[in-house]
Amino acid sequence: MKYSLLSAALLVGFVQVVSAHSTSVLSTSEQSTSVSAEQAQQPRSIEPATKLELVCTGVMPHQLSATYEVSQTRGVHVTKHQLQLTRYQDTAIYQRSPQSFEAWQHNGEYVRYFPMDKRSVSYRPSDLLSLNISYDLEQVFHLVSPQIRSKLKQADNIQHTCLTVESFRGELKGQEVSLQWATSLDLPYQLTIGQGDQQLTYQLAEVKPVTQADFKALTTGYKDIDFADVGDSESDPFIAKMITQGFIQHGSSGFYTSDGQQITGNGHSSHSH
C-alpha cells in the first residue's frame, strides 16, 4: 500500500497479513496487554540490520531522517520496501515512493506532495474530519505512540553502537508485538507485529541529521492547493487528472455479479472493514 500513511500501512499490512480485523493493532484504544513470563524474561539481543548506518553524532530527535526497511511476510511470500521518516521541528514527512510523499504537522495539517508534478494538496484538520480520517499524531511522529509503548512489557535495555535501545514485548489484540525503542531518537529501532510466517517488521537502517536547508529542499517549489478547492479546479490539468485517477489508485470496480459478488477492478478489491 505504497501511498498510505504509516498508520494505514501498519493497519492494512497487518490486517492483510494477520487478520481480517479492521482496527489497527497500534491504535490507542487498545485493551490491556498480556505478556508471558517467558517472554518477559528473555530479552532478545539486537542483530544489526544489514545496511545499518547509524550516525549518532549530531542527530537530534526533532531534526533527523530515519530510513526503515519494511518487510511483510505472508507465508513464503516476503515483500519489502523502504520508508524514510524525516522529522524537523513540528513536521514529520513520510516518503515511501517516488510518486508521492506526505507531511504531517503538529497542528493536525496534512500535505500530500507529488514530486513529478511539483504539486501539493493541503488538508486542514476539518478536511480530515469531513473525510472521516482519524489520526494519532503521536503515532505519526514516533511510528509507535507512547500509549502503545505503555501497554507493552519492558525488558532489558540494550546498548547498540551509540544507541540505547529499550526492549518491549507484549500482545495487542491477539498479536505479538516486539518493539526495540531507540531512546535518543524517540523512534523504534525495530518493530515487529505478528509471529511466525505472518509478520510485519520495521527495521531502522539508517539515521542522519537534517538541517533546515535539507528540510526546506524537500518541500519548496511545490504549487499548493487546498483540498477544499480540488472540486472547483477541474480545469487544472493536474487536478483534472487526479479527480479522474484519484490521489491513490482505483479501488472497487463498483460492478457486481447477479449474485452480489464484486467484479474485481484494477487495484484493490475493497476496504478492509
Next chain:
Amino acid sequence: MNKKLLVLSMAATLGLAACGNDGDNGSNGSDGKDWTAVNQWYVDGQKRVTQAADISINNQAGAAKNIILFVGDGMGVSTVTAARILDGQLKGNTGEENSLSFETLPHLGLAKTYNVNGQTPDSAGTMTAMVTGVKTDVGVLSQAEGVTRGNCASTQGQDLMTSIELASIAGMSTGVISTARVTHATPAAAYAHSPERDWESDADLTAEAVTNGCKDIAAQLLDYSYGSGINVVMGGGRRAFIPNTMTDPEGKNGKRLDGRDLTSEWTAKYTNSAYVADRDSFLALDPTTTDHALGLFNSSHMEYDYDRITDGAAGEPSLAEMTAKSIDILKKNDKGFVLIIEAGRIDHAHHAGNAARALHDTIALSEAVRVAMEKTSTKDTLLMVTADHSHVFTIAGYPTRGNPILGLVKGNDSSGISAVTNSTDANGMPYTTVGYTNGRGYAALDNGGDERYGLPIAAGRFDLNYVDTQSAGFHQEALVPLESETHAGEDVGIFASGPGAHLVQGTVEQNHIFHVINHAANLVIKAEAAL
C-alpha cells in the same frame, strides 16, 4: 373530484359554514368523503393560499432601498430539501413538514445555471451572471465571454459593472460576506474582474498576467475606488492579504510576494475602519462607529459550521452573526445598501462527499437569512436567496415519514406502516436515503490510525448494516468513482421577498437576478445620476 365535492370544497374555501352530514363534526360526512375543514392538511393549504392572496406587489422601479442577496454555493434543490428535513429532525420533529427560513419567502423561481461555455457551470461564471446581468465563461470573474480564461491580454474592454460597484457609485453602502475565502470565486465576482478565478493573491498571477497588468483579486479589493469604497468585507482568506514573510495569529504565513499587508492598508485607507481576525474582536466591533469593516477569520476558508469554534485566535463568527453585524453597519446609510452573502462551504462538503456538513452549512445559511428577515422590512428590502449551481446529490428510495435523512432507508410495509427492517437492494444490502452520483464514495472508518487516502476511491455498494451513516464523517456511496464529487447542471431555486420580488417568476436565466435587483433598486439610473 366530482361536481358536488368541487362545489362544496369551494364553499369551504370561501369560508361558508358547513352543516349537516358534511363532516364538520369530525366524521367523514354522509357520503364518506372528507372534504371539509376537519383535515389539517386542508386547513394549512387554505391558510397558505390566503397568505399568498394577501401579498401586495410593489412594481415601482427603485422601490427597494436595500438589497440582500444570499448565495448558497452548491445549494441545489435536493440540498435545500434534505437540509429542511435535517433541520426539522434536529428539532425533534419528523422533518419533512419543516421549512427553512427562506422557504417561507413568498416568491420563487428557477434559475438556469449554465455558463456560456459550460453545460454544468462553476461559481465564477454563475456569480458573474448574478452580479453583472451577463453570462460568461467558466472560471471568469465579472468579465464578458470575449476573454480567454487565464489570459490577461484578452481582457481589454471586457470588464462588466457589478451590482456592488453600481451601488457604491450611487452612494449606497455595500458589503460582501462569505464563509469561503473572500477572494474565492463567488464573493470575488462582486468586486473584482479577472479572467482567472484562481488569481487570488499576487503569488497566483502568471508571468503573462503580470506583464499585461492584471491585478490579483485581493489587491483589487483594496484598490476598489467606487463611491466611498466597500463598507463590509468578512470571511476567510487572510493569506492573500498578508506577505509571505508575515505570520498570522493562527501561525499561518501569508502568500503575498509584493510585501503588501492589505489588512493594514484597509485601516489606513478608510476612516472609521476596523480589521478583525477572530470572533472576539468581531463581537467587540461597534457598528455605530464603524463604517468600513474588514474581517478575515481564517487563513483559507472559514471552518464548516459543524466544526466551527468560537473562542481564541481560531474563533470564528457564524454566518448569522456576520449577517447581523453587517446589516447594523450598512443600515446607517439613508441611501440604503447592497449586501451579498455567500454560504461558501456547502459546495466543499459536497465535493468531499460529506452530506452531513453540507446540510449543516445549509442550516447555518437558513439562520443567517432568518436574521436578515428579522432585521429588515419587506417594505423596503429586496431579499433573495439562491444558489450558484447544484451538486450531484440525491434523495432516493422510499423511506418512511420521519426516517432520518442521513440514515438508511427504512420504508413502509404493505399496510403503509413503517417497516421494522431496512430496505435492501438486489444484493440484499441496505442503502442510504442520500447519496451522490459520483465522487469518492463510501468511507466510514474506525478510529485508530486508519485513514482515507491509503484506501482506494470506493465507488459502488458496501454493506452498511453496522455503519453509523448519520455520523458527520460518513461518506455517502457514489456511483461513478472520482476523487472529488462534481457540480450538477440542473436549475436552482430563487427565493425572494420585498419590492421587486414578484419579478422572480418562472424559469429564468441566472443573469435575470441582476436585472431584478437593478429594477428594484434602480442601480444603474442612480449610479448614472451620481456621476
